[in-house]
Amino acid sequence: MCTWQYQDWLGKVAVRFSNFFFPKISNLYFRSKHKSSGKFLEKVDAQRKAKYPDRSKLLKKVTVLLGYDGIDDSIDNELCEKCNGGKDDFDVSLACKRFPSISLGFFPPVELYDEATCSSMDEGLLASQLYQQFLANSSDPKLVDPDSLYETWTSLCPGREDGNSSSLTEHMHSGSPTLKPKAGRNLEFHLDEPVSATTMLETQNTAAPMQDILDRSINCIPGLTKRQYSQLENCGFHTLRKLLHHYPRTYANLQNAEVSIDDGQYLIFVGKILSSRGIRAGYSFSFLEVVVACEVMQNGSTSECIVDETESRKLRTIHLHLKKFFRGTRFTYQPFLRSLESKHKEGDVVCISGKVRTMRTKDHYEMREYTLDTLQDEEDSSTCGKETLYPIYPSKGGLKPNYLKDIISRGLQILPPNIDPIPEVIREDFKLICLRDAYTGIHQPKNLAEADSARRRLIFDEFFYLQLGRLYQMLEGLGTKLEKDGLLDKYRKPELNAVLVEDWSTLTKEFLKALPYSLTPSQLSSVSQIIWDLKRPVPMNRLLQGDVGCGKTIVAFLACMEVIGSGYQAAFMVPTELLAVQHYEHLLKLLENMENRQMAPSVVLLTGSTSSRQSNIIREGLKNGDISLVIGTHSLIADKVEFSSLRIAVIDEQHRFGVIQRGLFNSKLYFNPASLKLESAKSDDSSKGDNIMAPHVLAMSATPIPRTLALALYGDMSLTQITDLPPGRIPIETYIIEGNEDGFEIVYKMMLDELDAGGKVYLVYPVIEQSEQLPQLRAASADLKTISSRFAGYNCGLLHGKMKSDMKDEALRRFRSGETNILLSTQVIEIGVDVPDASMMVVMNAERFGIAQLHQLRGRVGRGDRKSKCILVASTPSSLNRLKVLEKSSDGFQLASMDLVLRGPGDLLGKKQSGHLPEFPIARLEIDGNILQEAHLAALKILGESHDLGSFHSLKAELSMRQPLSPLGD
Numbered sequence: 023m024c025t026w027q028y029q030d031w032l033g034k035v036a037v038r039f040s041n042f043f044f045p046k047i048s049n050l051y052f053r054s055k056h057k058s059s060g061k062f063l064e065k066v067d068a069q070r071k072a073k074y075p076d077r078s079k080l081l082k083k084v085t086v087l088l089g090y091d092g093i094d095d096s097i098d099n100e101l102c103e104k105c106n107g108g109k110d111d112f113d114v115s116l117a118c119k120r121f122p123s124i125s126l127g128f129f130p131p132v133e134l135y136d137e138a139t140c141s142s143m144d145e146g147l148l149a150s151q152l153y154q155q156f157l158a159n160s161s162d163p164k165l166v167d168p169d170s171l172y173e174t175w176t177s178l179c180p181g182r183e184d185g186n187s188s189s190l191t192e193h194m195h196s197g198s199p200t201l202k203p204k205a206g207r208n209l210e211f212h213l214d215e216p217v218s219a220t221t222m223l224e225t226q227n228t229a230a231p232m233q234d235i236l237d238r239s240i241n242c243i244p245g246l247t248k249r250q251y252s253q254l255e256n257c258g259f260h261t262l263r264k265l266l267h268h269y270p271r272t273y274a275n276l277q278n279a280e281v282s283i284d285d286g287q288y289l290i291f292v293g294k295i296l297s298s299r300g301i302r303a304g305y306s307f308s309f310l311e312v313v314v315a316c317e318v319m320q321n322g323s324t325s326e327c328i329v330d331e332t333e334s335r336k337l338r339t340i341h342l343h344l345k346k347f348f349r350g351t352r353f354t355y356q357p358f359l360r361s362l363e364s365k366h367k368e369g370d371v372v373c374i375s376g377k378v379r380t381m382r383t384k385d386h387y388e389m390r391e392y393t394l395d396t397l398q399d400e401e402d403s404s405t406c407g408k409e410t411l412y413p414i415y416p417s418k419g420g421l422k423p424n425y426l427k428d429i430i431s432r433g434l435q436i437l438p439p440n441i442d443p444i445p446e447v448i449r450e451d452f453k454l455i456c457l458r459d460a461y462t463g464i465h466q467p468k469n470l471a472e473a474d475s476a477r478r479r480l481i482f483d484e485f486f487y488l489q490l491g492r493l494y495q496m497l498e499g500l501g502t503k504l505e506k507d508g509l510l511d512k513y514r515k516p517e518l519n520a521v522l523v524e525d526w527s528t529l530t531k532e533f534l535k536a537l538p539y540s541l542t543p544s545q546l547s548s549v550s551q552i553i554w555d556l557k558r559p560v561p562m563n564r565l566l567q568g569d570v571g572c573g574k575t576i577v578a579f580l581a582c583m584e585v586i587g588s589g590y591q592a593a594f595m596v597p598t599e600l601l602a603v604q605h606y607e608h609l610l611k612l613l614e615n616m617e618n619r620q621m622a623p624s625v626v627l628l629t630g631s632t633s634s635r636q637s638n639i640i641r642e643g644l645k646n647g648d649i650s651l652v653i654g655t656h657s658l659i660a661d662k663v664e665f666s667s668l669r670i671a672v673i674d675e676q677h678r679f680g681v682i683q684r685g686l687f688n689s690k691l692y693f694n695p696a697s698l699k700l701e702s703a704k705s706d707d708s709s710k711g712d713n714i715m716a717p718h719v720l721a722m723s724a725t726p727i728p729r730t731l732a733l734a735l736y737g738d739m740s741l742t743q744i745t746d747l748p749p750g751r752i753p754i755e756t757y758i759i760e761g762n763e764d765g766f767e768i769v770y771k772m773m774l775d776e777l778d779a780g781g782k783v784y785l786v787y788p789v790i791e792q793s794e795q796l797p798q799l800r801a802a803s804a805d806l807k808t809i810s811s812r813f814a815g816y817n818c819g820l821l822h823g824k825m826k827s828d829m830k831d832e833a834l835r836r837f838r839s840g841e842t843n844i845l846l847s848t849q850v851i852e853i854g855v856d857v858p859d860a861s862m863m864v865v866m867n868a869e870r871f872g873i874a875q876l877h878q879l880r881g882r883v884g885r886g887d888r889k890s891k892c893i894l895v896a897s898t899p900s901s902l903n904r905l906k907v908l909e910k911s912s913d914g915f916q917l918a919s920m921d922l923v924l925r926g927p928g929d930l931l932g933k934k935q936s937g938h939l940p941e942f943p944i945a946r947l948e949i950d951g952n953i954l955q956e957a958h959l960a961a962l963k964i965l966g967e968s969h970d971l972g973s974f975h976s977l978k979a980e981l982s983m984r985q986p987l988s989p990l991g992d
């Protein structure tokens with residue numbers, strides 16, 4: 023550049039600089055009264071007067087003082103600030119309320135894919151080479167044409183379709199001569215040889231599977247600058263798929279600008295282009311300004327209004343200044359700017375949607391985030407944008423939402439139509455739109471319906487591959503086709519897989535006879551289903567669910583008897599010692615009732631409190647097979663505990679254990695059937711022939727997990743539900759009372775009545791000790807004195823997690839035996855405590871507990887034949903409403919589903935377990951359960967047709983690109 027040109031340029035920069043910064047700094051000055059703002063002002067003013075070279079320095083200095091890296095950065099940030107989804111002036115939650123199809127919330131980063139594949143690396147390299155060439159040639163104005171770069175790239179890479187030009191990427195498409203590779207992947211280019219898009223697509227169809235484009239490097243998006251590429255890479259957008267899975271957080275509905283135009287609104291206009299100017303604003307930045315005149319409804323009287331007589335409506339003309347900024351020297355060249363300008367012809371009727379900012383001049387508005395569509399004729403305008411949605415993206419790693427929106431829109435353009443790995447027949451069966459439409463629909467929906475079906479398809483995918491992967495893995499572990507079909511059938515028709523009582527082992531039948539009650543119908547069918555599974559050569563992975571007090575324990579005991587009766591061992595793991603002792607004593611009592619006492623297996627208790635001498639003896643007994651059943655806590659999965667032939671592991675209250683802990687039973691393989699000790703062992707068991715197998719796992723959950731969640735969490739687990747309660751149970755009466763003075767008087771009165779009538783009362787507290795931070799919470803220890811003196815004639819006991827285990831056992835024993843009448847406890851009793859004649863429960867600060875948790879607690883009463891009450895004391899009137907559901911419903915499944923919706927899976931499952939929930943970037947387990955069911959069926963259908971996915975290559979490839987399978991239940 024010669025000196026005069028440089029000075030001319032500098033002059034323009036200086037003027038723009040003042041225009042750009044002056045308002046900014048004066049704002050800062052007047053708003054914050056910041057001392058240094060005054061200095062900025064002086065500097066800005068000084069630069070007006072300074073000589074050109076000094077101006078340049080000053081310009082930089084002030085920019086840096088303002089917190090930018092340089093002038094370029096300031097322009098970018100200025101742009102982004104205004105395009106950041108309108109954080110300050112746009113109420114996203116309001117928009118969400120209006121458009122419930124998309125839920126508001128932070129979507130965690132999409133980590134579904136492995137590193138970019140080799141091919142994508144090749145093409146990533148290719149793209150960067152190509153890009154280097156583009157940069158090298160950019161000094162030649164003829165070649166500064168992003169369109170040509172785009173087309174060259176698509177022609178080089180199989181799997182590309184021509185993209186439709188979009189206004190968001192209009193700077194990429196200038197309509198200049200195209201570049202075309204001479205042959206194959208040769209990087210020589212010829213000008214003026216336009217490439218036909220259809221030809222490209224045809225070649226791609228035969229060249230490579232289309233779907234792999236999703237896993238190509240982000241570099242495959244044409245025209246990315248090096249800086250953009252590395253920014254995107256650094257933010258985790260390694261592949262096109264990762265980019266496209268950055269879903270909008272919500273959509274703003276672009277209202278038609280008929281009523282009023284306010285700053286920051288997302289609106290839609292139809293108007294005529296008045297001018298289009300590409301302006302070089304500095305040595306490395308430029309912008310395009312398109313001015314559009316639109317007629318909008320008059321709001322309030324203005325003198326400039328145009329009166330439309332025929333429609334007798336008052337219209338006024340407004341001017342929209344659409345601005346797009348470009349950074350980088352190459353975008354300042356005249357040919358580039360002219361080509362930008364020429365994309366918008368004076369007089370064209372256009373539809374513009376985006377965010378408006380009022381300008382100083384009346385009826386002039388600026389739009390920096392916008393979408394522009396040229397309409398064929400004016401009639402188009404009537405149909406245009408009645409309900410246009412504007413996606414609002416979450417920012418990621420410092421990348422601003424609008425920037426991402428732009429890149430995503432460029433990514434969408436290179437998607438070929440046939441990228442869908444899901445076969446058409448499945449899409450038809452489950453009414454799914456194709457994948458490409460789903461990506462377009464989620465990022466650029468024309469209306470809510472389109473956004474919804476896109477969302478449904480993408481959620482389906484998230485669930486489908488999870489289900490497919492888990493089932494596929496299970497099938498892989500099986501030998502024969504018959505076994506595989508059997509497994510799929512098991513999922514398809516679980517009700518058919520049951521073993522009749524006559525075919526149970528002798529020991530199981532004997533034990534059944536010893537029970538003081540008959541099994542309920544669903545207890546019976548649960549045992550039959552489990553025994554069917556126990557006879558399979560594949561390890562069972564089953565979840566036994568049932569409402570509180572429905573009698574799951576006995577079902578598990580019967581399952582244990584079945585394997586013991588076949589000569590194997592069983593382990594029964596529970597989360598607390600209290601529960602271990604309770605189960606142990608319960609089982610011993612039942613075994614004592616057996617007619618043939620000789621048949622009773624050897625049962626031991628192993629917990630952290632078991633003396634080391636005793637533990638050694640137990641471990642020895644387990645190792646040599648002398649012991650058939652061990653009940654215990656985490657100690658059971660310790661390395662040093664070895665089994666001779668462990669065939670079933672029962673995990674009670676399984677959600678209290680981590681996945682790893684549950685999985686540890688798998689390492690306790692049995693392989694020595696020869697060491698069977700039980701004489702009663704029958705040799706008719708079909709599964710005896712196999713030498714090495716992981717034990718069957720029967721998990722039990724007292725928190726009824728909605729099926730959706732169970733499927734997502736356990737995927738391949740079979741589900742057994744006990745749906746009835748033992749006969750004679752009287753429904754528990756639930757009362758919600760506010761914990762004020764009057765409220766407590768009522769509660770104490772009810773307690774006294776119950777105690778006088780011979781009942782036993784649990785008092786449940788959220789904390790053990792009073793806390794200074796939360797003085798409103800009643801504490802168990804602190805209340806002991808108060809309650810003891812209030813109920814002087816009755817004995818009170820205390821039970822909490824910090825007590826030593828023998829103290830806990832003693833407290834529970836005293837309560838059970840009736841030595842204490844009131845038990846002040848924390849939620850430690852929530853799990854499995856069974857005192858059948860406890861008849862009343864009072865929960866303090868009940869709002870501190872989840873609905874499902876309160877239901878569990880409530881289940882500690884009403885376990886016998888005495889009418890029971892549960893009183894939930896709420897600290898504040900506002901929490902009364904939430905608790906009301908418990909008054910109305912005693913169905914654990916219904917309440918758990920409600921809890922899932924209200925508090926999400928994390929709270930329902932607890933940290934340990936929910937930590938292992940797969941990440942679903944878009945799906946919400948709370949509300950998308952039906953899609954999960956469908957995905958499960960679709961996966962079964964696919965695998966039913968082809969066990970090894972041999973007939974579905976694309977699906978198999980896709981599956982391999984997805985997240986490594988969770989270890990859960992594998």
Ligand SMILES: Nc1ncnc2c1ncn2[C@@H]1O[C@H](COP(=O)(O)OP(=O)(O)OP(=O)(O)O)[C@@H](O)[C@H]1O
Pocket residue numbers: 539540541542545568569570571572573574575576723724748749853854855856858881885
């Ligand atoms: N079929 C039945 N008829 C009568 N009583 C039964 C029956 N099955 C179980 N019970 C009794 O019901 C009570 C609750 O059973 P259990 O402790 O097995 O329930 P649970 O499902 O494990 O409950 P929780 O989830 O609360 O631990 C026990 O006292 C048990 O003896």
